[in-house]
Amino acid sequence: MSNFDPYYHWLGIPPKDQPPNHYRLLGIERFEDNEEVISRAADRQMAHVRTFQTGPRREQSQELLNKIAQAFGCLLNTSKRTTYDSQLRKTLAAGDANSSRQASTAQSSDRPISLRTVDTADSFGDYLLLEQIGQSSSGRVFKAQHQTLGRVVALKILAPRATQSADLLERFRRKVRILAGISHPNLLTVYDAGERDGSHFLVMEYVDGTDLRSLSKHYGALPIEHVVAYIKQAAAGLGRLHADGIHHRNVKPSNLLLDQQGVLKVIGLGVARVDTDGEDKLTLAGKALGTYDYMSPEQAIDARNADHRSDIYSLGCTMFRLFTGRVPYPERNPLKKVQAHRQAAIPSIRDLRPDTPALLDEVVQKMMAKLPEDRFQSMSDVIAALR
Secondary structure: OOOOOHHHHHHOOOHHHOOOOHHHHHOOOOOOOOHHHHHHHHHHHHHHHHOOOOOOOHHHHHHHHHHHHHHHHHHHOHHHHHHHHHHHHHHHHHHHHHHHHHHOOOOHHHOOOOOOOOOOOOEEOOEEEEEEEEEEOOEEEEEEEEOOOOOEEEEEEEOHHHHOOHHHHHHHHHHHHHHHOOOOOOEOOEEEEEEEOOEEEEEEEOOOEEEHHHHHHHHOOOOHHHHHHHHHHHHHHHHHHHHOOEEOOOOOHHHEEEEOOOOEEEOOOOOOEEHHHOOOOOOOOOOOOOOHHHOOHHHHHOHHHOOHHHHHHHHHHHHHHHHHOOOOOOOOOHHHHHHHHHHOOOOOHHHHOOOOOHHHHHHHHHHOOOOHHHOOOOHHHHHHHHO
């Protein structure tokens, strides 16, 4: 028991990065100031750690939960976060100076890759890591270049907990095999997958673009015709996944990536479920996976209940956000969000944006129906309705 490291085994934080700063503990970028991002991250980390409370390490689980709660409380308070950020910058500056001295005596190709930081000199097998472009609970994504072919790709290095058991590893491999066989303009092309120095990785198509959350955050409500075009593309990509038995389970604006030519790609398949997973051992009974603002009522109760119609609900919530500039149920408390998705009346886009055509409002209302059987039954139906 004494040798067990909950930071590493449960959160993927290696010993050299401990004690972790508040941002690292929540699994978000340093100095993140978006309260929604901070809240979602804290909810995600707490939900994950709580799954260990009924096991033999419940005391360590509770201790880690307390630390996550302390970090969350500090980062959500503007004055406390400002003071903390100032102290953290001083600590990081001192650490960077020490790291620079140590690096002068080592070859960059021999350095292990950290999931916390990356330099442009780092290499990972045949790939040169250029910059970090994303992160999630399942790992971090880097823009990288194949050192022989010169092709620029998106390389995801999985967090240790994402493949910490034989079941999880087999799920990852099975999902990759299915994705590698799918070719669709609204999905990322999978090039390669493997393991290096104990770290499992996935190599995908790199897209130079912007996710829809960033667009909505910058511009607020987006033009109606643009939103309809985006959602039709997202529905097409998701429909292709559904046809191969994959349920996304985390559809939201930040997982819809728009390239420079206006082509939308569905990303963020870290918590996707494959129909052939049977009992779905990755998803524990009663555990919710996804993001509360876009989560279907049935998924909030138990992620094993989420099928392709749950993705339709989440896409409806995404449409609402893009049309109005806000989420359907803006309650700050996660429990109240879940209750609203289950019990509150479906909000009308026209109440916030009167220029929305009534028929379009009806489409979103049907996508967000509380019961799966009351929604559109396929993404093809969604596309037909939008047309």
